[in-house]
Amino acid sequence: MPSIVQELSGRRKLGGLRTVVECPFKATVLREGPAQDSGAGAAWLAFLCPVHTVDLDGWPGAADHGDNGTMPCGTVLDYRPAEGRLQSHADLWLTPLTGVNPAAYGGRWSEVLDQADRVLLARVEEATAVGEDSPLQNMLAMMDVARRAAARGELGVAATSLGYCERLAQGL
Numbered sequence: 001m002p003s004i005v006q007e008l009s010g011r012r013k014l015g016g017l018r019t020v021v022e023c024p025f026k027a028t029v030l031r032e033g034p035a036q037d038s039g040a041g042a043a044w045l046a047f048l049c050p051v052h053t054v055d056l057d058g059w060p061g062a063a064d065h066g067d068n069g070t071m072p073c074g075t076v077l078d079y080r081p082a083e084g085r086l087q088s089h090a091d092l093w094l095t096p097l098t099g100v101n102p103a104a105y106g107g108r109w110s111e112v113l114d115q116a117d118r119v120l121l122a123r124v125e126e127a128t129a130v131g132e133d134s135p136l137q138n139m140l141a142m143m144d145v146a147r148r149a150a151a152r153g154e155l156g157v158a159a160t161s162l163g164y165c166e167r168l169a170q171g172l
């Protein structure tokens, strides 16, 4: 890991490794996300190619730094606590996809993920009923892992599981 990453992240422990866009190119830019809510370091660091430096919704940075292709474009090192990562998944794709808004559940992530799981399952069953394969089918297994982890209070595991779902959501 380049030392600039250590420096920009405030030497925090990495919370999650995400791929937020499917892109075949190497990064030329290391985008520094906004500052953490408390303490040192950026909330996240994103590696982006020239195209996605301009064209990537949902990842407004505080500053861009040069990068010599250390990572594939679309790689995000997420240093936020688990709740922050879960909220980011909700904002970027889970709420748009399922209509389930965490604000309505007062931060009870196990209920949010239970409800999102029910919505996805219902959609898959609707598709099956008319003889179609839903692409959401592939998301159900990881959503189930996320839901169960949140129920045990393991929000970090839940956020990591949503990272897999995030990649699948890009193909929808």
Ligand SMILES: [Zn+2]
Pocket (backbone or CB within 6 Å): 023, 024, 025, 048, 049, 050, 051, 052, 073, 074
């Ligand atoms: Zn790219």
